[in-house]
């Protein structure tokens with residue numbers, strides 16, 4: 103089956119000569135959960151932003167859900183993201199004065215496809231009955247589950263997560279990772295997650311390690327201890 107997320111020789115240069123990503127290639131098929139790790143500044147967020155169409159590469163080609171978004175105009179890219187991508191970021195990006203239901207419905211109100219009902223996705227993340235609660239009253243873990251429900255309401259082909267468990271305790275974090283795992287296994291989404299945490303990465307199928315903007319490793323996920331060892335390897339070389 104065709105990849106949902108596809109980067110071919112992607113590079114990203116910032117002004118003043120910083121090369122955040124060099125010749126990075128990555129193809130993620132439906133139902134695969136990929137963890138991206140690497141030292142601070144190694145290019146993880148840049149890779150995720152380029153893959154999701156939030157940033158434009160300086161070179162190479164990016165496809166999302168079968169569409170070449172490399173040079174697509176911003177308005178079309180926005181529509182494509184809305185229709186095919188879900189986002190779960192560390193800072194939740196929820197509107198705290200709105201209710202849980204209003205937050206989850208947001209992508210649909212902005213014109214995204216109503217592929218699943220709000221009740222269905224709230225039940226999936228364990229928040230059935232929370233619809234009327236203002237998001238501002240919820241705990242961090244509950245907010246992140248609202249963010250996941252919002253990401254899944256359009257049944258996106260791709261889910262992008264940037265440090266989704268960074269602000270959570272291990273037990274709450276595990277619950278979030280199980281939901282991302284289910285998005286791949288149950289819903290068939292391609293999931294791309296940036297994390298610093300080897301325990302979080304161990305939930306994925308595949309591990310990509312970045313070193314100075316280069317893909318230094320791409321393979322099946324070993325256990326958390328071996329991930330930590332490999333990470334020390336790439337971090338030590340770049341330090």
Ligand SMILES: Nc1ncnc2c1ncn2[C@@H]1O[C@H](COP(=O)(O)OP(=O)(O)OP(=O)(O)O)[C@@H](O)[C@H]1O
Nearest residue numbers: 116117120122140141142143144145146147148149
């Ligand atoms: N808007 C920007 N302008 C200039 N340089 C940038 C910009 N964004 C990122 N960079 C640089 O690009 C490199 C990669 O940054 P990126 O945020 O992708 O790394 P990261 O691995 O996600 O880091 P972290 O783990 O700290 O979030 C860094 O050297 C960073 O300073």
